[in-house]
Amino acid sequence: MKIFSKEQIYAGDKLTAEKQQISSTDLMERAGTQIFNWMHMRMQGAQVPIHVFCGIGNNGGDGLVLARHLITHGYNVNTFIINCSDKRSKDFLINYDRIKNVTKKWPVLLSCAEDFPEINPDDIIVDAVFGIGLNRPVDEWVKNLFKHFRASKAFTLAIDIPSGLFPDKAIEDEDAVVWAGFTLSFASPKLVFFLPETAKYTVQWEVLDIGLDQEFLFTTETEVELIGKHEVLPNYIPREKFSHKGQFGHTLIIGGSYGKIGAVTLASRAALSAGAGLISAFVPKCGYTPLQASFPEAMVITDTNEEKITSISFDIEPTVIGLGIGVGTDTDTIKAFEAFLKTNKAPLVIDADGINILSKKKTLLKLLPEATVLTPHPKELERLIGTWKDDFDKLKKVKTFSKKHKLIIIIKGANTITVFEDKLYVNTTGNPGLSTAGSGDVLTGIITGLISQNYHPLTATIFGVYLHGKSADIAIEDFGYQSLIASHVIDYLGEAYLDLFKQPEQPPQQNPEDGNEQ
Template identity: 50%
Template sequence: MKIFSASQLQKADKISIDNQGITSEELMERAATRAFNEIENILDENKTVKLFCGIGNNGGDGLVIARLLKNSGHKAQVYAVNYSDKRSNDFLANNQKLEKMGLKPIVLKAEEDFPKISAEDIVIDAIFGIGLNRGIKGWPAKLVHHINHSGAFTIAIDMPSGLFSDQVPSENDAVIKADLCLTFQGPKLVFFLPQTMDYVNEFKVIDIGLDKQYLESLDSSYEITGRLEAAAIYKPRKKNTHKGNFGHTLIVGGSYGKIGSVILTAKTALKSGAGLCTLYIPKCGYIPAQTAIPEVMVLTDEGEEKLSEIEFDLEPDVICFGMGTGKDLVTKEAFGRLLERTKKPMLVDADGLNILSENKELLESVPKNSVLTPHPKELQRLIGEWKDDFDKVNKVKSFVKKYNLIIVLKGAYTFVFSGEKVFINISGNSGMATAGSGDVLSGVITALLSQGYSPENAARFGVYLHGKAGDLASADIGAEGMISGDIANYMGRAFKTLI
């Protein structure tokens, strides 16, 4: 699913109106009706719905919803937020229809006009929508705060009022905090960015019937990865196969006291379909690794407690480096030598990323199309500080282009940066915020690389599977009770959801 910009959606509205031979008012009726259908599904008939409608097209959507609520017998109170003397034509047309039904909006002109909002009410925010390009000021800003502090369940139409589509609000900007956002035609990028995602607790995409051919023709840098997209990438096993068909994964890492990280990665690689898996670790990890995972082969470094050589006599399909290695000079030098002789795309995580951050000349030696999997702090060390999340995204895009790498930026919504594309994953949950979760993710992606998935697809598909396994684990044992090993244990079930 593509993520479109505000300007693309505005143009799609106009083209759809022309191609379908309808008016803008008819398109508004269609969109608002489909939003109303979703609202009615969650409405308690004893609840009072308070609709706050701006005087533009977002307000027009709200007026249509108000009319449909009244027709359905729901208790609705409608308020027109009179922040300007201008009115959109579609707002005026729908306001007239509503008044003919005997439901005249109460006009709000100042703070003293604000209605009391109970925590038991349902609030519908249709004040500004997606077209906002500057912060809400004056008494309308106080109205936003009034709604936010009411405790009422708040539903935003298309976009929470005060939230911009292409910039992060300042700390002083008033923004509706929506419990649910019914967004038209596709999700918005700001729903997924760490600085803005908390304004949208949950969103649901409402297909308003815009011209499909035109939407498919649009270029978008941003795409969602959900179940349908993951299923399109998945390559199920054929009947006539053997372990050699699924690749040999080499996982290099570990140091004294941090052998658990590479054990988690190796265990997950096998549970994600790698045919063979070898661990290359310091000598101190030999017994723990052989005991924990009998299915894994183990090679040991000359170093007793840290990696110092990284010499091996095998040709793996993919190398994964970095979990628990530390950043000692001998390890850094060994990593540099490994990079020089590695030609295939590899995966670099954890201390591998930290070594690259402190020795940026090594970035030129990382094989092209390799996958780097930083969390935000590791990313900051790699690319430097950023002004806000939009600046961060642009800096990662430049970094990816400069070094021809793939970045998996871990977070509540994990972003995969590949070439000109950014893929945003929507599986996963808060229970995955636990030690070792990133080591498990590295195992998934590495296993997919060993099985012949392209680096982009391995990263995108691996992130989805990792999140889905977490969702399945959380459903069974609860978010607070999850540990990273649980995510690994649910990998097989994650694959099965795609069949």
């Protein structure tokens, strides 16, 4: 799913009006009606007090359309105008007149704290105060109104975006934002719904189709894409009946040090479970017995050193190499790492201490093949690109870093983001159970195993992040968040693959004549 920018949404609205020969007022009517349909389907006429708070721009106009339809369908509605400026949009004024024609209970103008209405916990708040066009700080009395919303504990439904939340930059005051239980977003979700600092302002979201021009929606390139099953499924490469292991690549995992051989074991198992044809692990001597005993499918190559990697040498030709897992940052290891990079020609996936070594010696970045994948956790990312002020500053710095070095970088989180140059791919799978030791090693192995099968590194990264999260989503049904461990993610990887082809279950239908399920 594409995530459109603010500017693209405005352009889509304008193009739709021109091509469909409708006015902006008609498009607003369509949007407000869709919100009403969504609410009406769920409420079925329930007489819960609904408080619709409207700004004086187009978001407020959407709210007035909604309030008018709620009123004409017999709902218990209170409409309020947040009188925060002298500038009113044309479409707001048209709908302000329209709502006055269907009720004697005209909208109440609010302009200060003394005007705030009583809101009970069982009521419903509709937030139609500010939309995506907000470009200034929120007035103090409006901020107090938003705090009044939150203090009421009433369910809050935001239209398009929670008011006070900017779609393209960070906020400075969390009290100046509406905390929504649900947001109905037009055309696409907003990037801020998925960033750590701003996701909390809407618990859930849903996209409403307001009939924007289909050609615009399909042909417009966006900087951000939301990744789910429908986005990754077209990239899946099926296997032929007569295929054999030689067709799915030879993955090499280089890493480990005394006490950290488990990381290599996890990455190696994950690579093979993701579909690599062959798997070899290069480890210090101390890793030979643990790997051979715990993971018999792997072939093991060892360094001459017992406890750490001091020289990387092998006589195989790997398809792809996963590098850095549990390797440490000893001086001899860094020298071995540098010597290896100077001669390596294979695609790379670099994790953990491999990234820390790059951070210590940034001249090594020039030795990385184009489209090398880096999978840092937040602290490793900070060591690599420096500190950031907020999520948008972080995204900007990662994109700059990716473009400069032509690298694919993963920003791990509740919605892990894959970054390649100017493009962002926001993942939708995964859960808090992944906050456990070794889950990053598993992700590295999955991505490496996909590249081994001839997936392009970017496709492998996007697909791998999805499968990693989906496997965890399936596994928590048996283990819960707290008991999920990294090995479970590998164990359920096959089910994550199978889930790609599962059709959603249809609710049982009833025979209208006898009421029996069929």
